[in-house]
Amino acid sequence: MPFSRVAASLRRSSRDGVKRTALITEGAYTTLDIGQVAESPQPVGAGLAYIATPPTAPPAIMLKLGFDQPALLVRAAAPSVLPSETVSIGEAITFPTSHGPGHAFWYAPKNRDFEGPEDALPPLVVLSHGGPTSMTTNHFNLQIQWWTSRGIGVVDVNYGGSTGYGRAYRRLLNGQWGIVDVDDCRAAAEYLVARGLVDGARLAIRGGSAGGFTTLAALTSSDAFRAGASLYGVADLMLLASDTHKFESRYLDGLIGPLPETGALYAERSPIHHLDQLACPVIFFQGEEDKTVPPNQAETMVAAMSARALPVAYYLFAGEGHGFRKAETLRRVLELELDFYGRVFGFSAPGLSERVKIANM
Structure with a gap:
């Protein structure tokens, strides 16, 4: 492909929020x-090689x-x-947020062989992606x-601060991590409840790494x-700042503020300092060899919850x-988490190989 032509992965939020490929020639x-692709395609002769990421396969x-x-x-x-x-x-x-429109992908429950009860709305799981300045697609x-x-x-x-919706949207998380992302996840859930699509009494939130925070x-x-x-996930930001690997050691300067000046912030x-406001069960999954978010993050939170007799699983x-x-870890996490929600929301999931153990519940 001539250097005057570049193939790039672009995202146009005004359409449907997914990545497409565009050929850029002399500024146009x-x-x-x-279809949808993962990152930018690579030139191969007069054509392209790319990873297709369709929503159905x-x-x-x-x-x-x-x-x-x-x-x-x-x-x-x-x-x-x-x-x-x-x-x-x-x-x-x-959906409406404090900073303007927020963005997300809604996945309705669907199964060819089963139907939900006509007199009940489904539970909802809110996904908060990692990064935190990355993005999710469908x-x-x-x-x-x-x-x-x-x-x-x-x-x-795709809470405020996510990539893919323009520079102003991406900058919404600058100095606001733990505020804008939290507000947007809550606003997305409230929007679906208001539309009558999910049960407002059975809302859960999950995330990994920054999404865990x-x-x-x-x-x-x-x-x-x-x-x-x-x-x-991250429970103590000061612990993260002191323990994480060198590559991300200054990432928090933009998301929270530079240390030591903003230590109070x-x-x-940090969630670890607000357990008095926690009133629901939480399950933690952690890798023993995690160098980015070491196990002491989860273990500090679990110990503090246990000391307060709050329902917790680890x-x-x-x-x-x-x-x-x-594969066995991924399968086990999904089964344990499903059983965890079943225990909290009052349903029993069939066919699980293991049942979750929740302390103080």
Whole structure:
């Protein structure tokens, strides 16, 4: 591909909030009809190689030998394991927030073989993505389908500060981590409750890493949620600043403020210091070898909750780091978390290989 032409992954929030590919030529761009992609395609001769991330099937490596040529499948990440009638496709939604429109993807419960009771609305799991200045899309995600195929709605929130909706939206998190993200996750849930799509008495929030911080901050600053799940999440910002790896050691300067000048702000935003406002069960999942968010983050929170006789569950996984990789770990986390929500919300999930253990409940 000539250097005067560049293929880039662009996101236009005014349309549907998903990534598409555009060919940029001398400052002008033309959208390419190749569907949603992961990051920017790579030039190959006169064409492109890219990872397609459709909403209905696992990712796949694709190749176009020329822009006027059909796309060729090189390799799919995995076979489709769900019938198409069971796949819930994320609907791009906007909802009101304190800073203007917020953005998320709403996944309605869906299963070809089962229907929910006519006289009850489904529970909702709010997803707070990691980063925290990254983004989520509505690409096919088996973990989301795990919830929706079992009668639980999901809203995947691109809170203020997320990439993909313009510079002003991205800058909303500057100095406001633990405030804007928390408010937007709560606002997304309230929006779906107001639309009559989910049960306002059965709202849960979950997230990993930075999303785990947002989860814990939401649970310790609001009574909107009835349960939460933190996966290798941050509970103490000062502990994170002192323990995390060198690459992200100054990341918090922009999200919270520089140290030591803003030390009081770190304490104010840390969920560990607001347990008096926590009034619901929380489950923690942690990798024993995590160097980014070490286990002491989860263990400090679990110990403090236990001392206050608050309902809490904690699972530590040997051989796992920051972000779980083993298939058995991923499966076990999903089953334990589903059973956890069942215990809190009053349903019994069939077919689980293990039942969750919750202290003080």
